[in-house]
Amino acid sequence: MKKKILTGDRPSGKLHLGHYIGSLQNRVKLQNEFEQYVMIADVQALTDNFENPSKITENVFEVAKDYLSVGIDPEVTTILIQSQIPEISELTVYYLNLVTLGRLERNPTVKSEIQQKGYDDSIPAGFFCYPVSQAADITIFQAEIVPVGEDQIPMIEQTNEIVRRFNRIYAVDYLKECRAVLSKSPRLVGIDGKAKASKSLGNAIFLSDTAQEIKNKVFQMYTDPGHIKISTPGRVEGNVVFTYLDAFHPNTEEVNDLKIHYQRGGLGDTTIKNILNEVLQDFLDPIREKRAKYTEEYISFVLKCGTLKARSVALKTIEQVRKAIGVNYF
Amino acid sequence: MKKKILTGDRPSGKLHLGHYIGSLQNRVKLQNEFEQYVMIADVQALTDNFENPSKITENVFEVAKDYLSVGIDPEVTTILIQSQIPEISELTVYYLNLVTLGRLERNPTVKSEIQQKGYDDSIPAGFFCYPVSQAADITIFQAEIVPVGEDQIPMIEQTNEIVRRFNRIYAVDYLKECRAVLSKSPRLVGIDGKAKASKSLGNAIFLSDTAQEIKNKVFQMYTDPGHIKISTPGRVEGNVVFTYLDAFHPNTEEVNDLKIHYQRGGLGDTTIKNILNEVLQDFLDPIREKRAKYTEEYISFVLKCGTLKARSVALKTIEQVRKAIGVNYF
Structure with a gap:
């Protein structure tokens, strides 16, 4: 039997290339190896967006369209909406009884998020x-593998503490501990080079961006501010165009040649931006085209089916928990 | 249309005369005046009993048997189990988003309970x-009237704060504010005269006690420790036998005559205890007899029906909330 894996996103905006590099491409790979559940975490996203x-x-x-457009296959991956379960x-x-206030206060992820949000x-x-x-x-999906960023590891520890406590107090072994799997891909930097790509910072290229939007963003990219003349040597480290070429250019050797040329001098920013633009257009064209073909009815159907399947798993777990x-009186 | 009233009990033990005086008799009266929901609050009781x-x-x-035995009529009152909704x-x-940690910390009821529980x-x-x-x-039952003890008033205020915040943020007027109705009956003291009757203090007479248990408890009752000889005057204030006679004797004049006689001297504790024993046996005999006739099947049927009816109301509310x-996508 394949192990279950749970991943997902807070649907606070459309997905972008940062999501693709950080998680989506991995999900496309993993969906045949594992029984994969991808959760659109609307309830979680509402905890800090409840006023809007x-x-x-x-x-x-x-977000569901983004999933399908990059190749997450609803025939093998269960895509579900959290609020519908x-x-x-x-x-x-029931879990809230098993965690103390003090333990929640010490959660480093929540702690730093509380500071960030002021x-x-x-x-x-x-x-x-x-x-x-x-x-x-x-745990409701009995997921054993959870791909996370490093900042999310305390969440997995908290989950396993709850699982152990539940199993001990209620003398069962039904709930499974899970394992965090760290993403190997580094976070994709935003086009401004300042921070990771994110919707709120306005520095991300979305999977659904038009050809023109992509081109505009590529030509706004931060390169090497010291590289004023084409003939002078340019820096590759911290140069967003090369970061994106590394991530998306299908041919590593060609990228290496470009880097050597750029560092030597004689390769202009416009040239490398044109190359990156072409690479990204080639990558995103088919995604955007696929994305445009999904009707609301089809997405609704996919989400209904996924949620229904996920709910049947959730119901089995909750029955065991009850x-x-x-609290199973009847 | 009748207004809805919500009451209930944490099912941490069988109900006793203190419950009868404090709430049950009132529910029997109110069930025809209001649309009454009586909740067996197992989920709430688990918050401080989750390990047991x-x-x-x-x-x-x-607890359901206790309800029926005192005259709560499942044909007019909806009796429901919290965990089954x-x-x-x-x-x-969703409500947790609308309340801050600080607000919860300041809740006086929770504050004092936290201290009590250490x-x-x-x-x-x-x-x-x-x-x-x-x-x-x-609010899920759209209850507008909630009978409470004085210590529970902050809970009603918290509820109405949430209702107002929900209605304002989501621009609806669906959720109703509720009104606390304070019980007029004073709390029934335990047989030891020290505190209110409670299961944990072992000083309560249960609705399901046998005739012998009732008699034993009556004869253990705290009276007037200074009243050693029958002939000397005795104190009525703080005398548990008189407190119970006041609460359960059908004839107030007779009780007044007994009080005068006791205070004058010449009325022994054994005599008044025998009188109280008779009064309580008369009161509890039919309750115990009724109680003994309920089969598990019947109670299960009553609770299933009540819970089903309550759930249909809850579903209407949650649909409006969604x-x-x-979060109503389909």
């Missing part, structure tokens, strides 16, 4: 508790 | 968050 829910809810179908909330409520004394309880909800996400606690 | 769930789950049917958990998860730094998150879960209980937030 349409930002989240309007992106659920968009209410058993996750039920499990969260919540100060007005931390929403839902946001504060989201590691518990995440434990419910993972039985373990003893 | 059978203490809770084994009492769910017992998972929509309450779903609503709780949780110190290991407060379970589920216990800490139970006011939010209570807001979900009340629509308001926008």
Whole structure:
């Protein structure tokens, strides 16, 4: 039997090349090796967007389109919407008993996110508790493998603590511990070169960008500010164009030749940007074309089927949980 | 249309005379005036009993028997089990976004309960968050009236804060604010005269006690420790026998005559205890007889029907909530 893997995204915007490098390409690979569940985590995204829910809810179908357009195959991967599996909330409520306030306060991921968001004394309880909800996400599908970034490792530890505590208190072995699998790909930098590509920073190339948008973004890319004349040597490190060529150019040797030429002098930014533009257009053209063909009806059908399948798994887990606690009266 | 009223009990033990005086008799009266929901709050009881769930789950049917035996009529009152309405958990998860940690920390009821329980730094998150879960209980049934003790008023305020915040953020008016109705009956003291009657203090007479158990408890009752000889005057204030006579004797004048006689001297404790014993046997005999006739099948049927009816109301509310937030994709 294939092991289950759970991944997903907060649907706070359309997906971009950073997502592709960081997770989507991996999911396309893993979907045949594992029983893969990809969750569109709208409930989690609402914990810090509850005052503006349409930002989240309007992106659920968009994210699903992004998934399909890069090759996540709904025939083998189960794509589900978190809010449509209410058993996750039920499990969260039972898990909240197994975690102390102090333990949640010490969670480094939540701690640093609280600082970033500047919540100060007005931390929403839902946001504060989201590691518990995440434990419910993972375990309700009996996922054993969870691909994460390094900052998410405390979440996996929290999940496994809950699993061990649940199994011990209720004398069962039904819930499975999970293993974090770190992504090998480094985070893709934004076109400004300053931080990782992200929607909120406005420095990302989206999977759904038009040819013109892609070209504009490529030509805005940060290169080497010291490389003013074509003839002078240019720097490759920190040069976003080369970072993207490394990530997306199908031919590594050609990229190496370009790097040598650029460092030697004589290769202009316009030339390398034109090359990158061509590479990205070649990469994104078929994705955009595929994406444009999905009707709302089709996406709705895919999400309904995936959610239905996921829910049947969730129901099996919650029935075991209810039985373990003893709240199965009828 | 009748207004909805929500009441209930944590099923941490069988119900006793303190429950009868404090709430059950009132429910019997109110059930024809209002659309009454009586919730057996097992999920809430688990927040501080999660390590010993059978203490809770084994009492769910017992509490239901207690309800029926005192005259709560399942034909007019909806008796439901909290855990069987998972929509309450779903609503709780959405409500958690609308409450800050600081607000929960300032809740006086939770604050004093945390001290009582000696949780110190290991407060379970589920216990800490139970006011939010209570807001979900009340509002999912659109209850407008909630009979409470004085110590529960902050819970009603918290509920109404959540309701107003939800309605404002999501621009709806679907959720209803509720009104606390304070019980007029004073708390029934335990047979030891020290504190209110409670299972954990072992000072309560249960609705299901046998005739012999009742008699034993009456004869253990605290009276007036200074009243050693029958002939000397005795004190009525703080005398548990008179407190119970006041609460359960059908004839107030007779009780007044007894009080005068006792205070004058010449009325022995054995005599008044025999009178109280007779009064309580008369009161509890038919309750115990009725109680003994309920089969597990019948109780199961009553709870299934009540829960089913309650769930259909809960589903209507949660559908409106999902629509308001926008998580109604299909």
